[in-house]
Amino acid sequence: MPKPAGRGPRNPTAERTERKPREERWAELLQVATDLFYEKGYDGTSLQDIATRLGMLKGSIYYYIESKEDLLFEVVKTVYEDGMAVIRARSAEAGDPLTRLRNVIAGHVEHTCRNLVATAVFLHELDTLPPQRRREALGTDHAYQGVFRGLIEQAQAEGLVRSDVDPRLAALSILGSTNWVYRWYQPGGQMTPTEIGAGLADIAIGGITAHAASGRPAPQT
């Protein structure tokens, strides 16, 4: 369970008087902040809005964070780290690089479908964080892209991917195709997250392993 912005309780007495355990309250606070940032935008959400929905006094929120920005930081960091953990684990499994890429794509799509609101906040509000805090939340630049790209490069080295494929462009194409799910996936809709993940993986893998059957020839690069 995530900890509040790496700080200790500001008022140890308050902790004893709360009805719910501190970590449960923190998880609720993060969930409500995620929902409100999604519904009203980060700029349109006040700490008072968050306190009201939680049924807390606004002053009590300062027990967990110092500012609204701390909440956005935690929302962004949590969904990013969870997603990275999913794709890193899948990437490290046994199998040839294309099989692992397929599993990474499926895992990423399933994670996105199950974290739609947090993913939307991440994608829409990431740039609201000051650069320093963005780096703190995400670590190295392009780590996500790097997992996809690394597998494509390995597959290309093994002759599984066409030699004219640009691994960076292919990784960005796959990231776009899979991240986009956050805009159209509907829980309980006509496809399950597993079916969407498998279907997008088929299309993505086919797009880099095969030659186009029609249309203009590929550009000389």
Place this chain on the structure above:
Amino acid sequence: MPKPAGRGPRNPTAERTERKPREERWAELLQVATDLFYEKGYDGTSLQDIATRLGMLKGSIYYYIESKEDLLFEVVKTVYEDGMAVIRARSAEAGDPLTRLRNVIAGHVEHTCRNLVATAVFLHELDTLPPQRRREALGTDHAYQGVFRGLIEQAQAEGLVRSDVDPRLAALSILGSTNWVYRWYQPGGQMTPTEIGAGLADIAIGGITAHAASGRPAPQT
């Protein structure tokens, strides 16, 4: 050139006293609104911010629009209609459905690269518009997706696309891959819009015309 929210001038005298022609001022107003909605978010931008950057009195903005929402409506409508015009024109050109799909993809990517800021505002703030105005701006639902999907279905009917490809999922995959460009394209970067469009089209076309060479078998659907 777009016209202000379908209304006539509210104060004909004001028009005569402006230094710049009314339509030029309107285009500037739209541009500044687009930039500020991008930089500060729609909720974080006031009409006063827009007036200040334009060097206008806030009251003068009401000569063009009735509310901040009118500005978002125009920004969204303009970039959407321009993009639709590009892909509809490419889709109507001569050639087999896959060649036309390739040209539609390339055209969409180039349009996105050349309208990065307006595209970002469109994608991030569309849901801020009330449903009625969203429908007014966009017309029929899924028209964009429909152009891609229609070409994929035609190509499939002609045997150019694998029979196990779901045209809706393939259209959404291509839209994601191509729309995503708004997040990573850098003007003056290592690839031109034309190169990105051609590269993403190759990957997209390859993904639906070819069988995956490796990885798990495609799911039975």
